[in-house]
Amino acid sequence: MMDFSYARPADLAAAGAALAAGGMALGGGTGLLDLAKLGVARPVAVVDLTRLPGLDAIQVSETEARIGALVKMSRLAAHPAMRAALPAVGQALLASASPQIRNMATIGGNLLQRTRCAYFRDAAVGSCNRRNPGSGCAAVGGVTRGHALLGVSPHCIATHPGDLAVALVAFDAVVETWSPNGQRLLSVHDFFLLPGATPGQEFALAPGEIVTGLRIPLAPVARQARYVKLRDRASYEFAAASLAAGMSLGVDGRIADLRLALGGVATIPWRARSVEAALIGEHPTPAAIAAAAALAMREAEPQPDNRHKLALVPALIERTLTDMVGEPA
Amino acid sequence: MSTPRPLTLIVNGEPRALQVEPRTTLLDALRERLDLTGTKKGCDHGQCGACTLHVDGERVLACLTLAQQAEGRRITTIEGLAGPDGTLHAVQKAFLAEDAFQCGYCTPGQIMSAVACIREGHAGSAAEIREFMAGNLCRCGAYPHIVAAVQRAARALEQETLA
Known part of the structure; x- marks a missing residue:
């Protein structure tokens, strides 16, 4: 080193x-x-x-959770009020890394984690636009089983590796930052940057700006939420595909609110808005769920080695929503 | 080279003064400077768990911790697990009883992880033990015996608590 x-x-x-x-x-x-x-x-x-003092608190009210950036993953995963208010967060955290790493890694650092793209992680590979802007992308045309299908650009197809961030995107979390100009609140949707022509710019942070915490609105749909992660191994592995899902039904039995976000298949944590839009206001029938789930990968741009995810992701959505209808939380 | 800085680490209850470069990991400081070689270096990238030890009572990876970060924290290594008279910890006894190793290289990390796993309340079933010991790889494949050892130790520690 x-x-x-x-x-x-x-x-x-x-x-x-x-x-x-x-x-x-x-x-x-x-x-x-x-x-x-x-x-x-x-x-x-x-x-x-x-x-740094004052950045390790967890506060959960009726309407919002506030989490300091220095809270460890394991502590947030075990927090009783968080588990009740937004179970998908604890499930995502416990599906991440290993117990040792969860005792070390902070929530702020978790948000800022880098891709696991093997070409990014190998300093001997010359071509990586994320590491070395303008040098090209060795992943395109390489081994791409773990690479992204959504949010890709010709310059970078590296997958966002996070689990927690997927749940945060599903539930519209807000990132708190500090800079000499004061505190800033930015939507998690604006925090993660698509690679576009500048894959090296991964987060909407200015130099010297520090992530100090998270705020998560606690909508009723959050209480019913879950996080499902598909992996090549049973544990201690990044997602082949993952899903944060929250669904609430109205008194008429129709879907009143639906939140779906995908991990393991996109360059940033990916909100599946087309699937949500197709189901909100509908009865959650098997046919409606299957038809909506099929929309999830319509915009996908697969690589030769990751085409199986075109079927994997709709199956994950369909299975998860079917389970949620059958066994409401 | 950045100048080595003086640092005091509290290792197994004793303050240990040393000088380390800022980039020195806790693992290298223990092994190379303090001659505490029980904590093993496997992958050195946080993937195998061989370097697992406790900082302030929680299991962490020494290979991804800078020695400087551990300043003022209570560090427990495998050398500090047995009693002052040499009586083995219940988890050490259970690993012997269940023959929970082959080459033994991952064993200190497995044992430190298992002590924490039981203390955290994550040793309730074989499935739970497998999940919460997933951060410790054993390339000899002694996993069935490791799970049995953790279960045995958990029972023993429970009986100790009741007694």
Whole structure:
């Protein structure tokens, strides 16, 4: 691992200054230190944010959950009020990584995790627009079983690896940030950037801007939500495809609210709005669910090795919604 | 090279003073500087769990923790698990009783992970143990015996608590 300096700022102002000067933020270390050992991240100055005060609270009210950026994944997963208000969040977290990593990784760092694209993670591969802008994309034409089908560009097809972020996108979370200009609240939908022509810009953050927390609105649909993750192994694996799903039925038996977001198949956590729109106001009949689920991958641009996900994702949606109708939470 | 900084780590209840470069991981500090080689280096990338130890009582990976990050925290390694008189921890005894290893390289990490798994209340069934021990790989494939050892230790610790 390359040499770097280490600082442990005492407050946000000092942390922001160190980051604006080119430092790299250190949370639990599970992302940055892994990538630094690979030579993919090349920190000169590491700024340890983990002892900043006041960023490790979890507050759950009737209408909103507030989660500090330094809360560990394991602690949020186990939080009783969160589990009741938004079970999909705990399920997504427990389906992530391993118990050790969940004890280390922070919620802020989890949002900022990098892709698992093998070409991105191999510093010996010259062509990676995400790592080295303008160098090309070795994944296109390479081994693409794990690569994205949605939100891709000719410049990058790297899959967003997160689980928590999928649930956050389904339930319209808001990211809280701090910068010298003050606090900023931005929708999670605006936080993750599509690769487009600039895959190296992954998050809508300014230099020195620090993620300080999350706010998640607690709509009634959130209480019924679940997170389902399909993997090549039973545990400790990134998603082949995953789904955060929340559904509420009106007194007339029709779908009143529906939230669906996909992981493992897109360059950013992906809201399946076309499927939602086709089902809201409808009775959740098997035929209606199947027809709507088929819309999920209509915009997909598959690679030679990931075409199976064109069928996998609709099947995941159909099975999950069918289960939810059969066994309402 | 960045200048080594003085650092005190609290390892198995004892303060240990050392000088490390900022990039030194907790794993390398323990193994290379403090001669505590029980904590193993497997993948060195947070994938295998061989370096599992406890920081402030929680299981974490020493390979992805900077030594500096552990300053002031209570670190427990496999060397600190047995009693002062050498009496093995219930999980160590159970690994021996169930023959829960072959080559033994992953075993310190498995044991440290298992101690935490039981303490967290995640050893209720074989399926739960498999899920919550998923971060510890055993390339010899001793998994059935490891699950049996965790179950045995969980029972023993429960009886200790009741007694």
